[in-house]
Amino acid sequence: MKWFLILIFLFFICCESITKRKNKFPDDGPVSVSRYEVSDGAILSVDPEMGGNGFEEIADDLGFVTSSFYDPYESQKAVKGGVFRFPIFQYPKTLSPIGKDSFWEVSVYLNSLVFETLLVKDPSLEGGYCPSLASHWKIDNEKGKYTFRIDPLARWSDGSRVTAEDVKFSLELIKNPKTESLFENNFFKEFSAKIISPYIIEITTSNKNWRSFSKISTFMYILQKREIEKNSIDTFIYRYKNCQPVGSGPYIINPFNINEGKSFEFRRRKDYWGYKKGFWEKTGNFDKIELKVFQSDFICKDSFKHDNIDILPVPRTDWWKSEFDRENPSLSFSCLKRGVVKKRKVFNNLPKSSFRIDLNTRVKPLDNIEVRKAIAHLFNREYIIDKLFNNEYTPTPSIYVSGEYASKNITPVKYNFHLADSLLKRNGWNMVDGFRVKDGKRFSISILESEYSSKFVSFFKNDLKKAGIDLKIESVDRDEISDRVYSKSFDMVVSYWKNTDIPSPGFFLHSSTSDIENTNNITGFKSSYVDSLIELYNEEYDFKNRKRYIQQIDEEYYNQYHSIMGWYSSYSERILYWDRFGTPKNILGFDGDYYSSLYFWWADKSKEKLVNKAIKNENIIFDLGDENSYFSQ
Structure with missing residues (x-):
């Protein structure tokens, strides 16, 4: 009985901020969960050399660098809106980006929709970096010291500012044994942080090597100090098992539509701070991403054929070569033969597994x-x-x-x-x-x-x-x-x-x-x-x-x-998908797998109408296109 009461208590702690909201999210369109209103730009009392307004003009003189973000594999035709129904094959053990079980594959992919790191790797330049929560950075490899300037525009989904205190707190949290993730504890133990100002933070490594800067800048998700500190760290891994901490990324999990073990959904934020910087401008396009969990490949396949999900990774060769043969598919799936469903074997630069x-x-x-x-x-x-x-x-x-x-x-x-x-x-x-x-x-x-x-x-x-x-x-x-x-x-x-x-x-x-x-x-x-x-x-x-x-x-x-x-396999992915979406020329990007459809694809209203008609009318035929999709610059 004691443990039952504790679990109930943790549930209400976890969902405290959710229960304060009176209304559920609207069925369609982007959403907002902002509760705080702060002015644009930096805190006025912070001097330019401390990362405040005017920092950009003196950043070079202070030794900082930056770059502009451009993903050469996105499509300029992409538009925001619509729904994407996406299969996953394990329900995440935790919805937290830090702590025990957070490094499972499905968690790593999905956390990147909600949480952000200091920098991201430059998709157009090997070994390069682009801004994320940090607008500028400075590297001193000899001293093992990395200095970051937090972007004054950066905001949490609740509308409050992201600051250097959040970064330091996140580093201390990820090293804390109470998160029960020895992997993460050891991975980041070499780092320590010093706050210089609300926007400037110095991170030092005791293990100077070529990987250290990449580790601290692109592997550590930043969490909001204020929210986590409201409760004991002792309950951290339980508190966020089935709901998420506040994030700063372009999506949020819909707290009103979590069916534990079976399904949940992401909603796009209309007030994501990064849109002002051009981040996620042509990626992360769907207003709603519905994730459905399948423990069985067979059930997932049948769900796809009945148009209950939009994309299907095909793990079995016998399915690919017989049941999903475009010329002679199974009798119950004429949509494949008519091109209403596309069949693609994708060849790109994804590291071979x-x-x-x-x-x-x-x-x-x-x-x-x-x-x-x-x-x-x-x-x-x-x-x-x-x-x-x-x-x-x-x-x-x-x-x-x-x-x-x-x-x-x-x-x-x-x-x-x-x-x-x-x-x-x-x-x-x-x-x-x-x-x-x-x-x-x-x-x-x-x-x-x-x-x-x-x-x-x-x-x-x-x-x-x-x-x-x-x-x-x-x-x-x-x-x-x-x-x-x-x-x-x-x-x-x-x-x-x-x-x-x-x-x-x-x-x-x-x-x-x-x-x-x-x-x-x-x-x-x-x-x-x-x-x-x-x-x-x-x-x-x-x-x-x-x-x-x-x-x-x-x-x-x-x-x-x-x-x-x-x-x-010589290819990167085998997929089927209902042809109601726009896709870039390289449909899964430079080195993506089927998860990349979450980022690069977009809803196409005209295609949606035609697909819905074609499902009912077998006289409607689409262009099949090439079954093999090869990466090209």
Whole structure:
């Protein structure tokens, strides 16, 4: 009863600001939740050299730099308005951008609609930065000191000013162990902040390296100090589990339309401060984004075919090549054949990601490298790619797949029953009545898998059975897979690893993360050699040397058999979408996946009317267009 009362109390704390509002949001159009009215521009009492009005005229003399924001992949034809119904495959564990579970993929994408960082990476210039909450910045690499000027126009969604105090508070919060995110605590522990004025803040790093400025300027979301401090930090992770703190970005979650575990929606803010600066001018176009949660790919597919969602990422090759064959689709889906639904295989610069099987080396007998090597040689991926996937994929040669960071010195692991047999025998696992047995105990392990991987896991199970290994298949939903992986409660798991444009091996390979829950070091990898390479990589300013360190890390990880490499695709995304939207020439941008449709697409009223007619009238035919969409400058 005590805990029940506490949970009720936390709910009302969380939603205090919501209950003060008498009216729900209107059904259509942008919204405002502003409660404070402050004048435009800087606080009048702040001098120009302290970031106040007139700072722009002297910024160069003070050593600050800035740039103008321009996204070359947006479309100038984009307009604001309309609704986008978007599928996600896990309900976020938290709606906070800081703290436990906030770094899950779905959270990272969606938080960027509501919260802002000091700077953003320049999409038109490699290694460049553009203003966000900070209008200007100054870098002193020798002293490890970074100075930011907060834009005096920046406002929270409640209408109040964003100041340097909010930045310092956010840094202290993200380092606080009470947020229960050891990953974030460690990631930002090198930084400390000093407030110079309401608009100027100095951030110093104790670990001077080429990544530090990027980390503090583009990875840390800024939260409002006043709101968070109203309540105890002890309740932070519970308070924002199902509602969000005040943000400064162009969207807000609709607090009146949260169906926990099933759906929620974003509403575009009509008074977003960044519009005055040209931010999000041709991106973030939808007035309403309805997010619907699907634990099953099959249910998601049926929902799309019944026009209940607007876009569908297609994970299965058999669907892509048979059910969604444009020339001969399933009988119940003529809209695809008539071009009312568009089918696109997108090729752009998204870093290649891959499927693989990760092994938990904390459990026996997977703590033995030769046992892991034997299991790897019992995974017949070439056969699976041929028979199950119609050679749609390519065997993954490395943890960095096929990019410039991938080592060329790795010998791919191929199916080899005889080698696996000899390795198992050498380690005391002998065949007895069709089973591998050691010290009177059978070799039995389990694997976590979702519905997508069920077919190839069955192939793997049969090959392991021939070698005398009993594989127990645990088919569970994505939420349970995530919970068990991050709590290290598994033997093996089918994983989909998304790479980034700049490798961050310390996140998932450094020994310090091996035995800690809620980190990406899910296999328990530990290596003093790799630790030293990670340190060298972090400290090295020369790109060629950094690339060499990553390749050496790649080789060592591969040779330790913590993962059984699977496959990757030459394309970036396979999608279907109802043709009621405007899209830029590169429909998912320079390096986007299907989430990028949230940012780049817009509602087209004329297309909407025609699609609605075509759904009812099978005589209406659209231009199919090219199925393959290639990136072009």
